[in-house]
Amino acid sequence: MPKISIIVPVYNVEKYLQKCVDSILAQSFRDYELILVDDGATDASPSICDDYAEKDQRVKVIHKQNGGLSDARNAGINVASAPFLGFIDSDDYIAPDMYEQLYFDMIDGQADLAICGIYDIYENKDPKQLPEVRKVLTPEQTLKMILDAKLISVHAVNKLYRREIFSKIRYPVNVITEDAAVIIPILQACKKVVINTKQQYYYVHHVGTISSRSFSDRDLDTISVWERNEEIVKRTFPALSYACHTRVCWANFLVLDKIMVSKNWRTIAVRKKIILFLKKNWRFIIKNNRLTKGRKLVFLALVINEVLYRQIILQTKTTLGD
Template sequence: MCEISIIVPVYNVEKYLKKCVDSILKQTFKDFELILVDDGSPDSSGAICDQYAEKDSRVKVIHKKNGGLSDARNAGIEVAKGKYLGFIDSDDYIAEDMYELLHNNIVRENADLSICGIYHVYDGKTPENKPEKYMILNRNEATVLIFHGNQISDHAVNKLYSKKIFSKLRYPLGKYHEDSFTIVGILDQCEKVVVDTRQKYYYYHRDDSITSQAFSKKHLEYITAWERNEQKVLGRSEVIDEAAHQRVCFANFLVLDKIVNADMEKKVPETKTIVSYLKANYMFIMRNQIFTRNRKISMSLLMISLKFYKIPSMIQNKWINKKNE
């Protein structure tokens, strides 16, 4: 038994893996096991995992055939022995006191979920510092803030979970935005959530990573995920209903931005559906406080023409996607 099980899915990341694993093994919090799940990597990632296991008894390695990120996380959950679970992506890295902070908070507040802030790391750019805030939230309050997306995000990786959350819950196989599909199910298992927005997780955006890729049909799943989340919470409260609907609108905006920035609006049949949905929600979007002034201007331009919308969207997308994907 150990206090924390840290699960790291590994696939084709030989260039980044050592930085990731070293940052975990240097944690000031020591009572953990590190489960490296080699998801059928074609490069030397699997061998690197084995090398770490030989050097440090806290490191456990699972070698499996390729099944995707969700399948790898689920494999780690199955063998985890910790009281708490954490997930790290193998091309990212963490501050040496991240798990100390997350663990101290979850124990002190007797919470089910502990969250910290994220640095978004891009080559050649200094990560943005964000305001520090400490919040203790009930399930409904946390759900609203997750839907809003401007203070806490749905990322799996900057969190410490009570293991009981995953007694039945698993990540969905074959989904492109697995974190978005899973977050409401996670919050539904929580009575109390503690948020410390100090940034301890370094989320590295590779040119070939999911969050940096140009538009593909899989991005449409982002809309599907938040539509399903809206249905899950429908009727819980007016505040949650509004927050959920705002997030669905926001998902449509983000996907539309990817489409038009790739000049694929004429090649993607779903573009018309997205535009129609946003136009139908024009008044809701204009009245909602979460949407920025620039976003509302873009929405007004979309009411005229997609060609008008496309001009500010291409400019706006440079920083919106970096902050919210």
């Protein structure tokens, strides 16, 4: 039995898949199985997966009908045989010692979850280097750091999990903010978490701006997921209510930005509800030290006039929600 099951959902990523898989097969930690979940891909990705399985006995391939990222991850969880689980997105890649670090951090810290740092990779831009911190934390302390989003993030992919965590947890299908939707139940299933912010995961941001990504009703998942998280936090981690409400405001800004750059922005009725929510929270937003000065200035433009807000967002060509 391998010690780690690494699950990689695969859907129409023939351009990136080889770099991803090669980075996994080059791991200094060798005792793992790699589960490639072909989620009904229509390009050359399925045959690339099969080629890897023929060359390396650690590679297993699942071919299934398209069900989305969450469904593919769940399919991998269902067949995984190792006591520890990890997830990689198929257009990203990892450092050669990422799983060695995660595994021994978890063992040494007697933890249920290990987290490493992430490099955000943008074309023609040097990745930001973060300070290196290693700590063993409680679930509440970990959630605080995730909500602050300075050294560790909500992403599923830069983590190693004890398999028991997923005994009752699965990723929600047809929800686009799936990582945020399960992070609190995952932490509630832990007793201890070890973080090591050495950046080992390379999260690739592909070319494109907010103006190239049209709004759809599915984007509203981002708001509803963080609203649900806020309700859980109020009950279970009340000291983190302020930080979580910041994430709810951030989610509303993120969705509003996508609405406002859409050609049909005036006809998107939910726009008014989001703007009303943000304006009701004007004091919270302006005094919030977690939101950037740029975001606050753009928010003031929204308070004055939504057309002015839209013009600024269009000029920046990017979301200011992060």
